[in-house]
Amino acid sequence: MATDTSAVAHANDAHSDESNWDGGTQPFKVSYGKLMMWYFLLSDAFTFAGFLIAYGAIRFSSPSWPVPDFVFRTAPFDNLGLGHETPLPLIFVTFMSFLLIISSVTMVRAVQEGHRENKNGVVFWMLLTVIGGAGFLGCQAWEWTNLIGAEHMTVTTNPFGTHVESGAYLAGDGHGINKGDTFEVGDSYLIHKGDDGYNQLPYMTTSGEEKQQAFGPKAFGALFFFITGFHGFHVFSGVAFLLIIMLNAASGLYVERKNGYEMVEKIGLYWHFVDLVWVFVFLVFYLL
Amino acid sequence: MGHHNYEDAIKGVYKGLFLLAAVTLVEVFFSLAGKGYIGFLGFLEHASWAVYVVGFALIALSLYKAYFIVYEFMHMGSEVRGLRMTVLLPTLLLVWAVVAFFQEGGSWKTRRDVIKQRNEIQVKQVPQTGSLIKELPTNDI
Numbered sequence: 001m002a003t004d005t006s007a008v009a010h011a012n013d014a015h016s017d018e019s020n021w022d023g024g025t026q027p028f029k030v031s032y033g034k035l036m037m038w039y040f041l042l043s044d045a046f047t048f049a050g051f052l053i054a055y056g057a058i059r060f061s062s063p064s065w066p067v068p069d070f071v072f073r074t075a076p077f078d079n080l081g082l083g084h085e086t087p088l089p090l091i092f093v094t095f096m097s098f099l100l101i102i103s104s105v106t107m108v109r110a111v112q113e114g115h116r117e118n119k120n121g122v123v124f125w126m127l128l129t130v131i132g133g134a135g136f137l138g139c140q141a142w143e144w145t146n147l148i149g150a151e152h153m154t155v156t157t158n159p160f161g162t163h164v165e166s167g168a169y170l171a172g173d174g175h176g177i178n179k180g181d182t183f184e185v186g187d188s189y190l191i192h193k194g195d196d197g198y199n200q201l202p203y204m205t206t207s208g209e210e211k212q213q214a215f216g217p218k219a220f221g222a223l224f225f226f227i228t229g230f231h232g233f234h235v236f237s238g239v240a241f242l243l244i245i246m247l248n249a250a251s252g253l254y255v256e257r258k259n260g261y262e263m264v265e266k267i268g269l270y271w272h273f274v275d276l277v278w279v280f281v282f283l284v285f286y287l288l
Numbered sequence: 289m290g291h292h293n294y295e296d297a298i299k300g301v302y303k304g305l306f307l308l309a310a311v312t313l314v315e316v317f318f319s320l321a322g323k324g325y326i327g328f329l330g331f332l333e334h335a336s337w338a339v340y341v342v343g344f345a346l347i348a349l350s351l352y353k354a355y356f357i358v359y360e361f362m363h364m365g366s367e368v369r370g371l372r373m374t375v376l377l378p379t380l381l382l383v384w385a386v387v388a389f390f391q392e393g394g395s396w397k398t399r400r401d402v403i404k405q406r407n408e409i410q411v412k413q414v415p416q417t418g419s420l421i422k423e424l425p426t427n428d429i
Contacts, residue, residue, distance in 0.1 A: 041375075268362075273362075
């Protein structure tokens with residue numbers, strides 16, 4: 001250690017390098033925990049970016065890609081009582097986005113009440129946040145159940161295809177497509193699954209060739225389940241941590257720390273990040 | 289930023305809720321309009337420029353939402369400059385990742401077409417005359 005007089009002279013100067021390196025000061029004026037949460041979120045952002053960029057690259061490399069507002073056109077309760085044949089493009093997933101936005105806002109309120117050392121306020125707003133997160137997970141569970149159980153998309157099979165030429169069907173599928181129905185380039189279709197496997201409808205192209213509905217790009221299912229699954233896993237862990245911290249807050253643990261409920265602030269950062277990632281998942285999977 | 293007054297801070301939060309919800313609704317509207325779902329904008333489905341205009345608008349609005357969440361909800365705006373830079377600057381690397389990988393994706397597409405084409409090329413049987421290599425009977429191979 002340097003013990004010359006100049007170091008001693010600077011010891012009380014908060015802006016000198018020597019005192020910064022002696023420890024005890026926070027160069028970024030945040031606690032270690034908050035700083036590390038920021039850096040964890042940065043690294044997590046890179047993971048998600050890797051996933052989403054892979055989606056983009058594979059989508060760019062495919063001659064056709066399932067149209068999102070055709071794939072995501074269903075909602076619970078038989079399309080909200082409107083029936084199967086009425087498409088509701090992106091409506092359900094917009095509702096899911098609202099749930100996450102609202103739970104992000106209730107989280108901000110919880111952090112604010114924490115700064116005022118208002119224990120009941122923290123617990124109340126955290127509880128609403130947990131409910132919002134759990135609601136989002138419930139919606140995602142329905143979405144997955146519908147895709148897997150009713151529409152038969154798997155990690156390796158993608159029944160959502162796009163016509164690359166115009167033509168007319170030579171058979172109906174009993175799900176809205178009748179024999180003789182015509183279609184154009186770019187129209188989407190879903191290959192339904194019956195008792196004897198996927199029912200790839202035969203059709204006649206305008207140039208007179210007889211063909212069969214082809215499966216859509218394979219990667220779509222895998223990318224969908226991995227990316228929304230990874231995000232859903234983040235939501236699930238977030239809900240678990242929110243619950244733990246909410247119970248801790250209710251037990252009065254953070255009252256004694258007298259640091260403005262910093263733990264609530266840290267889980268708040270994580271929770272906003274989950275909402276932030278959803279902004280981009282929503283963009284690339286559903287909007288574009 | 290800098291809401292010292294409690295009432296102002298609460299008002300700011302609900303303004304944020306309204307803003308994010310409104311931007312999300314506008315995004316969904318743009319997305320559906322671009323695919324021809326919105327009655328009077330149906331022509332956009334067949335306009336070749338629509339996909340670029342709508343795509344650009346959607347990406348810009350999403351980046352705005354991201355900025356709002358990070359700066360207002362996560363209070364990045366009130367952190368010191370050093371912390372802001374150490375978190376935000378590394379994300380600029382992603383700009384290059386997006387450019388490079390999308391370029392790569394486009395290239396795979398053309399390569400895939402070329403490979404498909406070449407796979408279909410039939411080998412022509414040319415009768416060998418005066419070849420130095422003795423033609424082997426097939427059962428010897």
